[in-house]
Amino acid sequence: MPTSDIIIKGAREHNLCDVDLVLPRNQLICLTGVSGSGKSSLAFDTLFAEGQRRYVESLSTFARQFLGQMPKPDVDHISGLSPSISIAQKSAGSNPRSTVGTITEIYDFLRVLYARVGQGHCPECQRPITAQSREQIIARIMSQPAKAKFAVLAPVIRGQKGEYRDLCEDLLKQGFVRARIDGQIVQLTDNLSLDRQMRHDIEVVVDRLTNTLAIRSRLAEAVETALKVGEGSLIIAPESAEPVEGKTHRRSRSKNPTDIFFSADYACNECGLSFQPPSPQLFSFNSPQGMCYECDGLGQMFSFDPSKLVTDPAKSFAQGCIELVGGWKDLGRWKRHIYKGVADTIERKQELADGMLLETAWEELSEQHKHYWLWGTGDQHITYTWRGGKNSQKYGGTFDGIIPELLEKYRGAKSKSLIAKLEKFMNVILCPDCEGQRLNPQACAVTLSALHPDFAKQPKLSLPEVSALSIEEAEKFFDQLELDKTGQTISSEVLKEIRGRLGFLTNVGLDYLSLERTAPTLSGGETQRIRLAGQIGCGLVGVLYILDEPSIGLHPRDNDRLLATLERLRDQGNTVVVVEHDEDTMRAADHIIDFGPGPGVRGGEVVAEGNVSAVCKAKRSVTGAYLSGKREIKVPKKRRIEWPDSAHEDEGAPALRILGARHNNLKDIDVEIPLGAFVCMTGASGSGKSSIFSDILVETLRRDLNNGKGTPGEHDRIEGMEHLDKMIAIDQSPIGRTPRSNPATYIKVFDEIRSLYAQLPESKRRGYKPGRFSFNVAGGRCEACSG
Numbered sequence: 001m002p003t004s005d006i007i008i009k010g011a012r013e014h015n016l017c018d019v020d021l022v023l024p025r026n027q028l029i030c031l032t033g034v035s036g037s038g039k040s041s042l043a044f045d046t047l048f049a050e051g052q053r054r055y056v057e058s059l060s061t062f063a064r065q066f067l068g069q070m071p072k073p074d075v076d077h078i079s080g081l082s083p084s085i086s087i088a089q090k091s092a093g094s095n096p097r098s099t100v101g102t103i104t105e106i107y108d109f110l111r112v113l114y115a116r117v118g119q120g121h122c123p124e125c126q127r128p129i130t131a132q133s134r135e136q137i138i139a140r141i142m143s144q145p146a147k148a149k150f151a152v153l154a155p156v157i158r159g160q161k162g163e164y165r166d167l168c169e170d171l172l173k174q175g176f177v178r179a180r181i182d183g184q185i186v187q188l189t190d191n192l193s194l195d196r197q198m199r200h201d202i203e204v205v206v207d208r209l210t211n212t213l214a215i216r217s218r219l220a221e222a223v224e225t226a227l228k229v230g231e232g233s234l235i236i237a238p239e240s241a242e243p244v245e246g247k248t249h250r251r252s253r254s255k256n257p258t259d260i261f262f263s264a265d266y267a268c269n270e271c272g273l274s275f276q277p278p279s280p281q282l283f284s285f286n287s288p289q290g291m292c293y294e295c296d297g298l299g300q301m302f303s304f305d306p307s308k309l310v311t312d313p314a315k316s317f318a319q320g321c322i323e324l325v326g327g328w329k330d331l332g333r334w335k336r337h338i339y340k341g342v343a344d345t346i347e348r349k350q351e352l353a354d355g356m357l358l359e360t361a362w363e364e365l366s367e368q369h370k371h372y373w374l375w376g377t378g379d380q381h382i383t384y385t386w387r388g389g390k391n392s393q394k395y396g397g398t399f400d401g402i403i404p405e406l407l408e409k410y411r412g413a414k415s416k417s418l419i420a421k422l423e424k425f426m427n428v429i430l431c432p433d434c435e436g437q438r439l440n441p442q443a444c445a446v447t448l449s450a451l452h453p454d455f456a457k458q459p460k461l462s463l464p465e466v467s468a469l470s471i472e473e474a475e476k477f478f479d480q481l482e483l484d485k486t487g488q489t490i491s492s493e494v495l496k497e498i499r500g501r502l503g504f505l506t507n508v509g510l511d512y513l514s515l516e517r518t519a520p521t522l523s524g525g526e527t528q529r530i531r532l533a534g535q536i537g538c539g540l541v542g543v544l545y546i547l548d549e550p551s552i553g554l555h556p557r558d559n560d561r562l563l564a565t566l567e568r569l570r571d572q573g574n575t576v577v578v579v580e581h582d583e584d585t586m587r588a589a590d591h592i593i594d595f596g597p598g599p600g601v602r603g604g605e606v607v608a609e610g611n612v613s614a615v616c617k618a619k620r621s622v623t624g625a626y627l628s629g630k631r632e633i634k635v636p637k638k639r640r641i642e643w644p645d646s647a648h649e650d651e652g653a654p655a656l657r658i659l660g661a662r663h664n665n666l667k668d669i670d671v672e673i674p675l676g677a678f679v680c681m682t683g684a685s686g687s688g689k690s691s692i693f694s695d696i697l698v699e700t701l702r703r704d705l706n707n708g709k710g711t712p713g714e715h716d717r718i719e720g721m722e723h724l725d726k727m728i729a730i731d732q733s734p735i736g737r738t739p740r741s742n743p744a745t746y747i748k749v750f751d752e753i754r755s756l757y758a759q760l761p762e763s764k765r766r767g768y769k770p771g772r773f774s775f776n777v778a779g780g781r782c783e784a785c786s787g
Helices: 039-057 106-117 134-142 165-173 213-229 333-349 367-375 402-412 416-423 463-467 471-477 485-507 524-538 556-571 583-588 612-617 622-628 689-704 749-758 761-766
Strands: 006-011 019-023 028-033 075-079 084-087 149-161 178-181 184-187 199-210 233-238 260-263 300-304 382-388 391-397 426-430 447-449 460-462 544-548 575-579 591-596 605-610 655-661 669-674 717-719
Touching: 006 039, 019 605, 028 039, 028 556, 028 583, 028 622, 039 075, 039 084, 039 544, 039 575, 084 524, 106 447, 106 463, 106 485, 134 213, 134 260, 149 165, 149 213, 199 213, 213 233, 300 402, 333 367, 333 382, 367 402, 402 416, 460 463, 471 485, 485 524, 485 556, 524 544, 524 556, 556 575, 556 583, 583 612, 583 622, 591 612, 591 622, 605 612, 612 622, 655 689, 669 689, 689 717
Parallel strands: 028 575, 028 591, 084 544, 544 575
Antiparallel strands: 006 019, 006 075, 149 199, 149 233, 178 184, 178 199, 233 260, 300 426, 382 391, 447 460, 591 605, 655 669, 655 717
16 A cells, blocks of 8 residues: 555545545546445545645635635544545536636637737728828817817726826826826826725826817827827817717716727728727626626626517507507607608618508518617617698607617616516517627627638637637637737647647537536536536646546547546546446546445445456445346336337327427427337437427426426427326426425425324324424424524
8 A cells, every 4th residue: 555545544424334445546536336325425525525624724814714614524534635626516606607618718718819819800891900190090089079178088097906006106207187087087186095996997188178270289299198108099088078868878888978089009990980909808798898888798688579579570560560669549749750750761761662661561571670660770860850730840869769768668667567567578688789799899890710621601700709619610710720920929828728628628528518608508517527627727736636427418429538538637647536327437447446235324335446347246236236247227128119110100199299499409300209108318418408308398388388487499389288287397406405405395205294293192182283393383393403
């Protein structure tokens, strides 16, 4: 026994019976045995708990208060223990901002890559972003209205935490007197006290001017200074501009929507637009600099669902296809003149027939025209005509759209009946601004080009488009990028990390996932394998890794790749302990420890230890009996349903038929499920099993059969529900978190036990009811610990 081995003596946690073990270091060790025999008690509640406890105890008292310390396990002695990392089958959390890309840190490297070597484009005209001269900036500033007052600002801090006392002192020494901090003009000589925990925007006031022909030389000097201090950027802040009262503005990144931003290095000369220099924060949907302004970087928003809003698509807008708007005759004069002005302006600009937008059935309108009605016309100038008596008055404006108007009504509603009425037409929908891409227009317009033949039709992809690719496709995209020599030098280390981590995800059988896949939608097995891939990328050495059934939910096709990943983790110089029932894993392990002989109180012993042949020879080992072939699960000789080669034997047998399933990766398929039988659906990981059963079948039956809330995936219809009475869905979600719940209370058997005790003669004499035997009710529970 080498001195470096992990020695366990007298482990008694849970049902373990004074277990003594020696775990060889730097080997792949498989803990197996029947369910409940004590595998997890040794692996997680003894080994991991003690390793974690010793690590936390080595930290300072200050650091320990932030970490949850695990209790000391019931064990006599453990020696040779390394720092331990547990990779268990728990969900990755319910935060929709967490994705496969952020969990594996691939997205962090992608943000750096796009910020440093990505090619920016103008969001308006899609032309490449280029530099602009000082003269062009001065000409655009002087194109403002005459006598307009404005300040020339140089941005020095953008959304960063700190007090910035030294910065203010340096600016004073350079001769600057004023600065705009978080939107407020302040004197730099004042005793400024900024909250170091808050993010701040600081812009230096270079000069304050009035737009006349005589200011050109002074303006040129101010622009030159501002570009120098602001490192190529400056802001023109009009002093008299005020937002229009009562006008609903689309949300904007800037705290001062009237600001005009100029950049010497990043601008579109055709559109006259300037942009912030790209930084990694620009490509983060969790940062105010990069997130979509409308959905705050979630890609989805709770708003009015067009499919619910348009109650009768066969009707036209004037006929009342939108119930909350009503028919033309039900509208007041003010509303009619607004909608008439929108329709007339669009028809005139696009040369459409008169009355086309108002009189055409909704289902026959183009997507663009539907978008005009629902989400507005943007910055397009709309001419409205108000007719009062014999005179008519024309005026101009914009149209925000029906959904923004209803959202404003919903946010200001105080009546519960009005809120309930509006919420009937609302749902979580794709953000109309970013279309689910999460980032703002500037970030979505930066691209990289791939040379792989699979991307010959569309070689240029933005970061959201790359995130939407599967891991397999993303590997091909980053296999060879179109970069110049400078770009190759800059990106070499980042690309190495990206390619390596994508390869790790492929090796654990997750090549079907996309980087944008959110954490709440991942199964426990997928989450575990993602964390496993992340640990390989960390490159730690001398660590004790403890995994809980990593092969669960994995198709046998991908088992070899998973085992190769575990062996790679071991070969890096780590000890890998796996709690597993999979035969391939057992045969690949260096050392097997079999617990048993039974579950619970009948287990807790080590019945076999060694390699596969040693376990097969152990008489008390149930696992060994199955591995050696002495025991087996017999295939039934006769089944309830016999499937001939050509067609079904009984065409009239009751069945559920799912028609036209198109959810996720399903390709408009029809599926028939026979009823009254044990039906198994299988296939490679990510092939669409959960999409058709969990997302379509279960959600539809929950809504239509159980009369509950369900949002099924995209499909045509389901036939055969008349054969069913109700649906019970049993999934892998936890049954609850309350410590008062246990298996007996969950399956209601404890109710029968309490009723039985209440019927005993002694209980009747004392007048005890079933509640007297409940640990949740005062009088029955122990009052010292409240049950």
